[in-house]
Amino acid sequence: MPRSLLSPSSLILRHFRPLSPSLPSVPSIYQYDGLCQKKEAGHPTTLESSLSAALGLSVRRASSSSKAARMVAGMDYDALRAGAVPIGQDRAVTVNKRSLIDKQLSRYSRPWSTLRELIQNAADAEASQVVIKIKTTPSLRLPTPQSDDPSIHLRHVLHNHTVNEWVIGNNGHAFRPEDWARLQEIATGNPDEDKIGAFGVGFYSVFSISERPSVFSGSEALEFFWKENDLRAQRFKSPKNTDTIFQLPVHDTQTSVPHGHELFSLCQFLTGSMTFVGLQSIDLFIDQWRILHLQKSVADPVNLGLPPGLSRTTPKKLMRISQVTQQAVQLEVEWMNVLDSTPSLRSASDTLDVAKKSVFSFFKRTAGPFSQNSGRAGEDVKPVADAMVQDIIATSRHKAFFHVNKASISTTVDHELGAEYLRLRKKRPPKLTNLSLLAQSYEESTASHLNEPAVASKLFKSVVPDSKGHIYIGFTTSQTTGLSAHLEIPALVPTVEREQLDLNSKHIRTWNMELLRAAGLVARISWSAATTDLQDRLSRYPGMTDKKVLEPEELQEVLPAVKWQ
Secondary structure, three states: OOOOHHHHHHHHHHOOOOOOOOOOOOHHHHHHHHHHHOOOOOOHHHHHHHHHHHHHHOOOOOHHHHHHHHHHHHOHHHHHHHOOOOOOOOOOOOOOHHHHHHHHHOOOOOOHHHHHHHHHHHHHHOOOEEEEEEEEOOOOOOOOOOOOOOHHHHHHHHHHHHEEEOOOOOOOOOOHHHHHHHHHOOOOOOOOOOOOOEEEEHHHHHHOOOOEEEEEEEEEEEEEEEEOOEEEEEEEEEEEEEEEEEEEOOOOOOEEEEOOHHHHHHHHHHHHOOOOOOOOOOEEEEEEEEEEEEEEEEEEEOOOOOOOOOEEOOOOOEEEEEEEEEEEEEEEEEEHHHHHHHHHHHHHHHHHHOOOOOHHHHHOOOOOOOOOOOOOOOOOOOOHHHHOOOOOEEEEEEEEEEEEEEEEEEEOOHHHHHHHHHHHHOOOOOOOEEEEEEEEEEEHHHHOOOOOOOHHHHHHHHHOOOOOEEEEOOEEEEEOOOOOOOEEEOOOOOOOOOOEEEEOHHHHHHHHHHHHHHHHHHHHHHHHHHHHHHHHHHHHHOOOOOOOOOHHHHHHHHOOOOOOO
């Protein structure tokens, strides 16, 4: 090829070989500058001339870079600062709090992020029960149906009312003075090393719903409100003691009541919330109707024992497993049959032709916390035909069974890692922590799917792991385990929105990776316990333990629930 036809990239490729077989042969501009500086200024090499001509660069660039370097190196900034004369008074750096909160909320991409944060805070307060109530405002255009059938009234509420406020309550510990103080300080968070979240950045997701949220706990209350772009808070003495209640009047009063797919999505989320959090029950109400009730029962733990010869310490000696226990878990869900009538509801809403703003958008990143660009409820509304009414307030229930293997872990960190952890997390690494593996045996799976309604199957979908379980930090992240088990490690350090592990910071990455290695050890211990249990079952049948190969009919006696082939 004639030289005149060479492109700049082909010139580079002619003169440079790859630094390694896997790297491209195109040099960085820093490599190029370094080569130029090997020759005295004004005496470019042939390579320099070729690159200069091809790239349109001046061969005097190295000399200019050297002058700039000498200029920076020769400046005594300490002396310059010491001799400087102040201009006016020092000023505090101001923050547009509304913009700050809006930008923070944009990081929460998953729906129902506000509920996730408040449920986690309830668990941190050692609550056993969470109650969520959606209070509605009647339609101004359609009167309440003149009927004694509650199904007609509920359907009317779902399709024609709008959301007035969300009320989320829990029976955990009442707020302490330090809790009230943290609530008014953005991003301070909980210094308790054993807590996942407690009124740090995540709490401010409530502003995606409400401009004027209030908190009641014990004998006190606190109300947030805006003065232009400045967020203010006022504490009050409550006239009587209460549980911890978050009252969130919606800032958009034309938001539709969740129904159909949105209501089902909310119920799926709440069911999945029971996976690892230390709650016993969650209830969801729309006005006086209890749409969903979740109840979790946990058996006493059984010690699995540690296999002899298995190392209990992670490779970098940061984590050591002291014991592993197993607990059987039963999760019962009771739902109102309005969840089972989603197709009918969808048909009804099609006939209504309602252009409503979705409550779902409250919890999604794309619907900025103060956006006002959606349709309004109550436009072209028509009554639902009585012929479409069914008994949607009747209830159904089902149970799912699984087990959780929980490991107790002691940690040891050096000064450097501990200091970096403290700097980033504003609290020290926990000296004791735990991790849990949630899985389902064949017997548990068989019992769970026995006469299982379709609604229950969909509700439990996020609870019972499939071939790709998820990593949880209180709630699920987007990262998977690669096996049929969910993994929960409260001590993992996530990204700000708690949807991925932080694997960027050097020391935090080391901490997280060691925790994941500890999880691998727990998985190995769990597998060993399962094989030991199978061996114990076989020992109850004379002659089976002496056989190297078992026939399907023999295994059928040991594990009758399994269909061996």
